[in-house]
Amino acid sequence: AQKITQTQPGMFVQEKEAVTLDCTYDTSDQSYGLFWYKQPSSGEMIFLIYQGSYDEQNATEGRYSLNFQKARKSANLVISASQLGDSAMYFCAMREDNNDMRFGAGTRLTVKP
């Protein structure tokens, strides 16, 4: 069964604006971790941000923040003040305590000048 769903195959955003990339997940575990990675065309997966299921505050890392809504099982990534270099594939991933990391299918973000 699909555990991570990213419903937006592609997104466009104007430079300097904010954009939200959606991610929903499915788990019956109480303890799990949620991750976002960026994959530029070069192929490397770059870790962006982490949210633990027990964390009470939404995670933030510079221009990245995670809008964590536990009851809705969503972990959307918000990128503020988009830059041209943000154009890439973005993957949401989840890890339960006894399972491996599972990735969504990704969202391709294009930042327009």
Place this chain on the structure above:
Amino acid sequence: DTGVSQDPRHKITKRGQNVTFRCDPISEHNRLYWYRQTLGQGPEFLTYFQNEAQLEKSRLLSDRFSAERPKGSFSTLEIQRTEQGDSAMYLCASSSRKVHSRETQYFGPGTRLLVL
């Protein structure tokens, strides 16, 4: 050593040949992972090591695939008798052991395999 490295970055081979990829993790990391990523998909877990012990293998890892991490440092992934369906990006990641769900994996640049 600033990150995970993988070699080669690209590999083109003919169907039926064997290929071997290498991954060098971040030096203090004791866990090492292999993933496969096909076009338009997210990475799929293949196997992982804690130090030199291979602790888990995905059912995606057929008997043509073998991975080793003999001294608990670098790892190799070998594919025997390659098939066209093996064409993919092979990603390696490493991490240091924490609470499993909180563990952040850091990825290498990947090896892109094309089987003709």
